[in-house]
Amino acid sequence: MNRFKQNKLAIFGLTVLGFFVILAVLAPVLAPYDPSEIVESDTLPPSLRHPFGTDDLGRDVFSRALYGARISLTVGLVAVSISIMIGTILGLLSGYYSGLIDSTIMRFVDIMLAFPSIFLILTIQVMLTPSIYNVMIVIGLTSWMGVARLVRGEVLTIKERQYVEAARAIGASNARIIFRHILPNSIAPIIVAGTLGMAGAILTESALSFLGLGVQPPTPSWGNMLMDAQAYLVDAPWMAVIPGILILLAVLNLYFVGEGLREAFSPREEIK
Amino acid sequence: MTEAMVRVDSLSRHFGLTRAVDDVSFEIRTGETLALVGESGSGKTTLGRLLLRLIEPTSGSITYNMACGRRETQIIFQDPYTSLDPKMKIGDIVSEPLVVHGIKRDVSGLLELVELPAGFADRYPHELSGGERQRVGIARALATDPAFIVADEPVSSLDVTVQARILKLMLGLKTKFNLTMLFISHDLMVVQNLADRVLVMKSGKIVEEGPGRDIFTRPSNSYTRLLLESTPRVPVI
Amino acid sequence: MLKIKKLTVKYGTDVQAAKDVDLEIRKGEIVGLVGESGSGKSTVALSILKLIGYPGQVKSGEILWNERDILKMGNEELRKLRGGGIAMIFQDPFSSLNPVFTIGDQIEEAVKLHGGDDAVTLLDAVQMPDPESTAKKFPHELSGGMRQRAMIAMALAGRPKLLIADEPTTALDVTIQAGILKLLKELQAKLGMSVLIITHNLALVYGFCDRVCIMKEGRIVERGSVEDIFRNPKEPYTRELIDAIPRPRWK
Numbered sequence: 001m002n003r004f005k006q007n008k009l010a011i012f013g014l015t016v017l018g019f020f021v022i023l024a025v026l027a028p029v030l031a032p033y034d035p036s037e038i039v040e041s042d043t044l045p046p047s048l049r050h051p052f053g054t055d056d057l058g059r060d061v062f063s064r065a066l067y068g069a070r071i072s073l074t075v076g077l078v079a080v081s082i083s084i085m086i087g088t089i090l091g092l093l094s095g096y097y098s099g100l101i102d103s104t105i106m107r108f109v110d111i112m113l114a115f116p117s118i119f120l121i122l123t124i125q126v127m128l129t130p131s132i133y134n135v136m137i138v139i140g141l142t143s144w145m146g147v148a149r150l151v152r153g154e155v156l157t158i159k160e161r162q163y164v165e166a167a168r169a170i171g172a173s174n175a176r177i178i179f180r181h182i183l184p185n186s187i188a189p190i191i192v193a194g195t196l197g198m199a200g201a202i203l204t205e206s207a208l209s210f211l212g213l214g215v216q217p218p219t220p221s222w223g224n225m226l227m228d229a230q231a232y233l234v235d236a237p238w239m240a241v242i243p244g245i246l247i248l249l250a251v252l253n254l255y256f257v258g259e260g261l262r263e264a265f266s267p268r269e270e271i272k
Numbered sequence: 273m274t275e276a277m278v279r280v281d282s283l284s285r286h287f288g289l290t291r292a293v294d295d296v297s298f299e300i301r302t303g304e305t306l307a308l309v310g311e312s313g314s315g316k317t318t319l320g321r322l323l324l325r326l327i328e329p330t331s332g333s334i335t336y337n338m339a340c341g342r343r344e345t346q347i348i349f350q351d352p353y354t355s356l357d358p359k360m361k362i363g364d365i366v367s368e369p370l371v372v373h374g375i376k377r378d379v380s381g382l383l384e385l386v387e388l389p390a391g392f393a394d395r396y397p398h399e400l401s402g403g404e405r406q407r408v409g410i411a412r413a414l415a416t417d418p419a420f421i422v423a424d425e426p427v428s429s430l431d432v433t434v435q436a437r438i439l440k441l442m443l444g445l446k447t448k449f450n451l452t453m454l455f456i457s458h459d460l461m462v463v464q465n466l467a468d469r470v471l472v473m474k475s476g477k478i479v480e481e482g483p484g485r486d487i488f489t490r491p492s493n494s495y496t497r498l499l500l501e502s503t504p505r506v507p508v509i
Numbered sequence: 510m511l512k513i514k515k516l517t518v519k520y521g522t523d524v525q526a527a528k529d530v531d532l533e534i535r536k537g538e539i540v541g542l543v544g545e546s547g548s549g550k551s552t553v554a555l556s557i558l559k560l561i562g563y564p565g566q567v568k569s570g571e572i573l574w575n576e577r578d579i580l581k582m583g584n585e586e587l588r589k590l591r592g593g594g595i596a597m598i599f600q601d602p603f604s605s606l607n608p609v610f611t612i613g614d615q616i617e618e619a620v621k622l623h624g625g626d627d628a629v630t631l632l633d634a635v636q637m638p639d640p641e642s643t644a645k646k647f648p649h650e651l652s653g654g655m656r657q658r659a660m661i662a663m664a665l666a667g668r669p670k671l672l673i674a675d676e677p678t679t680a681l682d683v684t685i686q687a688g689i690l691k692l693l694k695e696l697q698a699k700l701g702m703s704v705l706i707i708t709h710n711l712a713l714v715y716g717f718c719d720r721v722c723i724m725k726e727g728r729i730v731e732r733g734s735v736e737d738i739f740r741n742p743k744e745p746y747t748r749e750l751i752d753a754i755p756r757p758r759w760k
Binding site: 311312402431432433434435436458459461462464465484485488489498499501502503504505506507 | 545546653682683684686687709710711712713715716717739740749750751752753754755756757758759
């Protein structure tokens with residue numbers, strides 16, 4: 001914990017993210033306008049009334065950005081949670097039981113990894129009706145493989161530790177050993193993978209929405225705001241710059257936090 | 273009364289071509305502490321694991337004269353730094369065997385037995401010293417009132433002054449509970465006060481067996497004599 | 510010959526591994542530095558050859574080798590000193606030997622840097638059975654005791670005036686320990702070098718060392734000749750250490 005606090009970049013990242021979360025949660029309160037409401041003439045540059053200007057339909061970009069934060073952060077969080085749950089369970093089983101179970105799961109991982117995930121996601125989204133829900137689920141279902149491998153590696157190491165042998169000697173069941181001993185001791189890399197995974201999920205959602213296969217208008221998402229902004233890059237650059245910067249900030253700060261966590265968790269030499 | 277609690281008959285354990293334990297036979301009687309002494313590669317650690325059913329023998333048998341099953345045998349590990357789960361509180365570590373076997377017992381009583389304050393139950397292993405952690409390991413082993421305890425080099429990783437204190441503790445507990453124990457060690461001197469009988473192992477075989485006093489004063493095997501002579505002598509003040 | 514004056518070493522911001530340590534080693538002496546874990550004995554030993562790395566730092570003090578302060582030496586001079594005037598052997602011979610090179614190669618490396626006898630002669634000097642074929646073997650093919658002898662051979666390559674042995678027998682079986690200590694004592698007598706042995710085992714120093722320094726929590730709490738320490742310990746901690754040595758119960 002202390003080492004994390006010492007990492008200024010990580011603290012900065014955490015602060016910015018915290019700020020984003022607050023903004024997202026309080027969006028209905030903070031947004032001056034309804035994000036779908038056409039309030040003004042279109043493509044107005046940033047001003048006091050519209051800090052981020054208006055978009056091509058005359059909607060307030062600031063309000064859209066706030067609501068967009070809700071979408072992006074929620075999708076990121078849910079998608080990564082799904083991928084972590086699947087990855088952790090499969091990794092635990094694979095690492096602990098070895099043998100046939102391990103081989104089977106790892107081959108499955110290999111198969112999933114063989115698919116270029118972007119194309120897989122795109123294909124699935126084209127087949128289904130894109131919505132925020134299936135975006136979350138699809139991203140979650142296609143990004144658990146790294147976590148599974150990571151967790152499996154941790155389990156293989158921890159399995160050999162003496163306190164696990166002690167638990168076995170006491171007569172603890174496999175389930176107890178896995179959930180009570182191995183899991184808590186392998187949390188560290190899972191959390192790191194979680195922050196980095198969330199960054200990835202946000203990027204993927206943005207890409208999908210940008211292509212029209214993610215969150216559907218009029219619900220604002222940073223990604224589909226970029227889609228709308230394409231035709232107006234010269235005339236109303238703020239329409240693209242704002243969501244672009246927000247995506248960048250979200251992802252970057254998640255990386256700062258993730259790297260900070262990885263640093264803090266990495267084992268130091270024990271000096272007797 | 274002094275019948276065999278554990279009987280080992282022609283026990284062997286091979287790892288490929290290596291005979292870690294080679295045709296070993298002996299008994300452990302109820303209430304006695306048997307010391308198993310040997311250097312690295314002697315097979316003593318493997319034998320300990322065999323007796324705890326943590327690994328299976330290649331041939332031979334082990335007979336337990338008590339209600340069989342894990343609950344009746346417990347182990348104290350060598351390294352106090354790695355044998356306790358760093359994510360668990362002391363109280364949970366000590367009570368884990370109770371939880372696993374569905375026994376209710378007061379953890380603070382167990383901590384008291386090993387001379388640790390009851391408040392330690394809420395601490396984590398990294399907050400304790402090596403000696404204190406080892407006491408926790410002992411408390412955990414005693415928790416279910418096991419019939420048989422295997423102590424695998426319990427003091428080898430400890431500082432010399434702490435060693436003396438832990439051995440004293442174990443001697444007290446042995447007498448108080450009439451423990452049946454297998455004490456594994458590479459150091460003959462350490463087992464002097466605790467062992468009723470001693471088995472000396474070398475290369476998987478037992479080279480000498482006898483009551484503590486005999487082994488120390490009249491060793492019949494040359495290897496035993498070598499072990500005794502190798503410990504540095506110090507003047508008595 | 511070696512004078513450590515008021516050495517203070519810190520790890521990070523709060524741990525003081527060594528506090529104000531004074532230590533002297535004269536020519537031809539065998540000195541023991543005894544302490545339990547955390548006493549700072551290894552820290553002192555590593556400081557002598559300026560081997561303390563981040564996050565450890567020497568905060569103050571001098572280490573004088575023939576009147577020159579080692580801590581102020583430049584890299585060239587330091588390199589010549591390490592393995593040359595002062596050599597060091599460590600606790601675990603397995604991790605101190607490079608697994609991909611033969612014993613002979615590794616000893617030759619030391620010889621190349623400091624001149625002196627060749628590998629086989631050195632291996633013979635450390636009483637290694639069949640030195641010629643041993644030189645061609647790899648570390649994992651040797652037993653613990655033999656590996657430690659190989660380490661000693663490497664250390665002797667540069668004809669050091671001072672040999673620092675950091676827990677040289679701790680990782681070895683007790684029957685092998687005696688052999689290694691005997692070897693070190695013979696080498697010391699034959700080559701006239703000084704030896705600083707670091708150990709947590711006070712019993713070991715009796716019969717091996719001339720003088721002993723007892724360390725506790727970074728400080729030297731008592732020092733004196735081996736006889737004095739054992740027969741007339743002044744500090745309660747020293748007495749505690751002596752009492753903790755298992756004594757024969759019978760006879």
